[in-house]
Amino acid sequence: GQQLNQSPQSMFIQEGEDVSMNCTSSSIFNTWLWYKQDPGEGPVLLIALYKAGELTSNGRLTAQFGITRKDSFLNISASIPSDVGIYFCAGSNSGGSNYKLTFGKGTLLTVNP
Amino acid sequence: GAGVSQSPSNKVTEKGKDVELRCDPISGHTALYWYRQSLGQGLEFLIYFQGNSAPDKSGLPSDRFSAERTGGSVSTLTIQRTQQEDSAVYLCASSLEGVRQTQYFGPGTRLLVL
Numbered sequence: 001g002q003q004l005n006q007s008p009q010s011m012f013i014q015e016g017e018d019v020s021m022n023c024t025s026s027s028i029f030n031t032w033l034w035y036k037q038d039p040g041e042g043p044v045l046l047i048a049l050y051k052a053g054e055l056t057s058n059g060r061l062t063a064q065f066g067i068t069r070k071d072s073f074l075n076i077s078a079s080i081p082s083d084v085g086i087y088f089c090a091g092s093n094s095g096g097s098n099y100k101l102t103f104g105k106g107t108l109l110t111v112n113p
Numbered sequence: 114g115a116g117v118s119q120s121p122s123n124k125v126t127e128k129g130k131d132v133e134l135r136c137d138p139i140s141g142h143t144a145l146y147w148y149r150q151s152l153g154q155g156l157e158f159l160i161y162f163q164g165n166s167a168p169d170k171s172g173l174p175s176d177r178f179s180a181e182r183t184g185g186s187v188s189t190l191t192i193q194r195t196q197q198e199d200s201a202v203y204l205c206a207s208s209l210e211g212v213r214q215t216q217y218f219g220p221g222t223r224l225l226v227l
Contacts, residue, residue, distance in 0.1 A: 034220070038121075040220060041119070041218075041220050041221075042204050042206070042219050042220050042221055043204075043218050045216070047216070048213065050213065058210070067185075087212050088155055088156070090155075099144065099146065099161045099169070100161060100169060100172075101127060101148075101156070101216070102158070103155030103156040104155050105153070105154055105155045106153075107153055
């Protein structure tokens with residue numbers, strides 16, 4: 001089946017620094033999503049991307065849907081301590097309903113105040 | 114407002130026992146999903162409900178796993194004859210039907226099979 005390679009596995013940064021993480025796929029997706037998971041909680045959707053080449057921002061977060069439809073990246077600018085958590089990319093090919101998501105293994109972000 | 118709730122929060126069981134995990138979706142959400150998250154891994158899709166029917170059960174790892182949904186609301190994931198490799202966090206999500214609908218996740222049930 002489809003697999004997502006997410007990198008880096010973990011990052012340790014200083015508060016105020018910018019962060020970038022990405023996902024690549026062995027096959028194309030027509031939707032890319034980025035989630036954040038805090039300890040003991042379920043993932044929360046950060047950004048959804050529906051068109052190849054699309055660049056979308058949500059506050060300090062920016063994500064792009066790769067033109068090849070096989071990759072996506074997430075940038076976080078001016079990191080703050082509450083950005084700590086695990087970030088997951090997810091892709092879907094089940095039409096616009098996104099019912100069947102394939103997740104990457106996550107990037108663990110630690111922010112040092 | 115009420116989000117997706119799951120019970121129990123934690124479950125410890127002995128190998129070979131059956132377990133039932135419950136999910137209460139957001140009121141009005143007709144779509145419901147189950148995922149499994151093993152330690153250090155991403156989420157693995159298990160099953161999707163549209164109302165009370167499951168058009169896609171392709172992610173269920175074996176016939177020991179089953180799920181049902183009644184009244185278009187509560188869903189139960191049952192694991193029979195649990196094995197140690199079943200230990201994981203089981204996450205439920207719900208959404209409205211239709212294109213581009215966001216899946217809202219519950220906090221999960223942490224299952225440990227001894």
